[in-house]
Amino acid sequence: MAKSAVTLQMTSAVAGYPAFGPRLKRMRRSVGYKQSALAELLRVDQTTISRWENGVQIPDPAVQAAVFSALGSARRDDSALKRLVANSNECVHLVEEASHKCLAYSTGRAKDWEASQNSLLGVSLWQFATDEIRQAEAELQGEG
Numbered sequence: 001m002a003k004s005a006v007t008l009q010m011t012s013a014v015a016g017y018p019a020f021g022p023r024l025k026r027m028r029r030s031v032g033y034k035q036s037a038l039a040e041l042l043r044v045d046q047t048t049i050s051r052w053e054n055g056v057q058i059p060d061p062a063v064q065a066a067v068f069s070a071l072g073s074a075r076r077d078d079s080a081l082k083r084l085v086a087n088s089n090e091c092v093h094l095v096e097e098a099s100h101k102c103l104a105y106s107t108g109r110a111k112d113w114e115a116s117q118n119s120l121l122g123v124s125l126w127q128f129a130t131d132e133i134r135q136a137e138a139e140l141q142g143e144g
Contacts, residue, residue: 018126018137020064025053027071027097041070068099078103086117093125100126 028038028049035049042049051057052067059067078094082104085094091112093105102120110117129137 018134019140020058021053021055022140023097024049024067024071027068028053030097031071033071038071042067065099068096072096072099095125100124100129 028035033041035053036046039046039049048057052059082094085092085104085106088106089108091106091108093109094103095101096103101122101124105113105117105120107117113120
């Protein structure tokens with residue numbers, strides 16, 4: 001197999017993304033990829049994808065970010081949804097499921113966050129998650 005495009009450094013504890021394996025599986029399925037197709041995209045073995053999804057191996061946070069970035073580029077174009085959120089009169093925001101990166105937010109949400117309407121685009125909002133949100137996220141881990 002060709003040299004991997006993703007550095008496979010494994011760690012036992014990851015500060016990157018919570019529940020990496022289940023998130024990877026949900027996101028991979030949402031874009032319609034089989035494990036083998038994702039493995040080919042990332043230039044790794046299909047067994048590596050399986051180990052990641054099952055929590056047998058956990059890549060370091062930089063690898064996790066690269067994996068989600070690669071999958072994110074395979075997703076459909078959400079520009080219409082982003083425009084809908086950004087132009088909403090409601091206090092709403094849109095985040096990417098796996099990375100929690102902010103994709104769009106309304107003027108009302110920007111005022112609520114005391115931020116410009118573009119300053120948090122592309123930033124992971126996980127750092128701002130409340131204990132309640134973190135608990136709900138943990139409960140999703142087994143849901144698949």
